[in-house]
Amino acid sequence: MAERAGVSVTTVSFVLNERPGSGISVETRDRVLRVAREMGYRPNAAARSLRTQVTNTIGLISDQIVTDNYGGDLIRGALATALQHDHLLIVVESQDDPEVERHLVEDLLARQVDGIILATITSDRIQLPGIRHGRTVLLNCTSSHALPAILADELGGGREAANALLRAGHRHGIFLVGEVTDTLRPARERHRGVTAALGEAGAELEGMIGCRWWPESAYDAVSTQLSSREAPRALICLNDRVAFGAYQALADAGLRIPDDVSVVSFDDSELARWLRPQLTSVALPYFDMGRIAVESVLGLSQEWAHAPDQEHLVAMPVRERGSIAAPRSGAAPA
Amino acid sequence: MAERAGVSVTTVSFVLNERPGSGISVETRDRVLRVAREMGYRPNAAARSLRTQVTNTIGLISDQIVTDNYGGDLIRGALATALQHDHLLIVVESQDDPEVERHLVEDLLARQVDGIILATITSDRIQLPGIRHGRTVLLNCTSSHALPAILADELGGGREAANALLRAGHRHGIFLVGEVTDTLRPARERHRGVTAALGEAGAELEGMIGCRWWPESAYDAVSTQLSSREAPRALICLNDRVAFGAYQALADAGLRIPDDVSVVSFDDSELARWLRPQLTSVALPYFDMGRIAVESVLGLSQEWAHAPDQEHLVAMPVRERGSIAAPRSGAAPA
């Protein structure tokens, strides 16, 4: 920078970095500041990083998270938190291509990022690309390596959903809607949570209505169910899109929500507020998860100091809206 | 890097950068490459940038784009294209706070980004923060400065929507649903496009149904309209969420889509495929816009060479689905 202020670079560096114990006279300080402003001086981050080995940058690499509806919140949480701590986020997407992913990790490492967050939308166990970086955390996924992982407490979420129904007085005719596979963590855990909470209340699932986690598939499956058997009293849909399909099927069958059948769901996406009646849904705490991920990668979370390589479960709170009511006392309508 | 390969740094630099005219013997080259791999050598990007003044990084600063549903596609398009050209994207969000925005721009500039993309979700004319950077482009917004701007061709989109209806034979009973204000570009242009196309076919809008661009508001407005007058033959909804509300109102009124009333909309969000029947919608070309933005900021788009400071309109194609049919010949049902 210009020593147009008539001082040395050291002085400039000191005042600009507000170095503590190095007393600079107030007048010098002011002069430097003024000159810097006048000439629009901007310290070169590359040079600084080269010297300090710190980039104030964290890399977030995901499979395809940005694409997804709710996934955006993961990034927003990370973004906002990074900003709060004066860091910038480099976001990259591997499109699920391991080759691309390896390349991206290389690139981030070459850029000396201070930390790496590995995120997926599938919430799966993943194959780690050859990362060896002090500060790496997994977001919404796990691996065989001993790395911190931030996950939604799907088990607790499952309990929340069941409890919402139980609180309203439901004990019978409760169905779970959506495919459950053991390999898909959210499905498996939500299911377990539901059965556990139900069981503790002396109730149980009356059945499962299997379908893909999409409106159309859910519509078909629920319609079929409705036409072949006695109508359910309550539906626990494994996500809001499934609930959307269920709403359509219920409407077509002339059943009313929540009078004839109560519905509770997972994700608390925008859809939940758009449906009529508005859908009670167990929220996916994506924003918080993103926040916690950068806090942990930055090493400024108390909890993490104690148990670094552990799974950190983030609560899934239920958002009560209008889709649950007390069960009808009489027989369910056809 | 280690001259463990027994060569000088120059040589290493030359082979790693595949420098053209500087003949390195094949065996030296191979040795360097092998050693580099063995020791997991990674050139330090900060050092390189310091020397070359190039960071291969582009900054994308937005108001709150990541949040939005479709907004994600803007980023995905930019991300994918940047990656293709070996660049990384630093994404930041200002949360609409001008103070934050200024700070972010400063930071990006300090990091010597090769280019800056300024995006908004509102598609508004914006106040530029004090950017003075050779390569800046506006994404989904305009300003008073002479900067390239990438925008959706909302006017053309409006025509597309009207034409879809006209093709099916509609001439009468066509209503526009959603508030139109002159300051909101998408609303204004879509409206203009609709009236223009309709006018050219000798038809015209029978009326406007004003409401906020959300399902609930649209539901109320359309319901009111249905109860007070003769039912419309066709609805042009200003976005998919409005269409969603309209669907609900139509269903409650016992009207069938598309038999009784046809519906066409804008945005082509996921909702469009989830509705029953699936919604014909004019797509927002966000992915392409993102792509074009980085191509232009990287200076590798032919078109841009000619007219640098101009608005670049990206077409909005109509996605035909099942919500449009020929109008009933008789009188519309109550």
Add this chain to the structure above:
DNA sequence: CTGAAAGCGCTAACAG
């Protein structure tokens, strides 16, 4: 065909 050396802009000992 390969090496020596300068310097990108900054920070941080160490002198003064």
Add this chain to the structure above:
DNA sequence: CTGTTAGCGCTTTCAG
């Protein structure tokens, strides 16, 4: 209280 100076790791001219 302030200035000199030596690098951070890389690219690139210029000699060998």
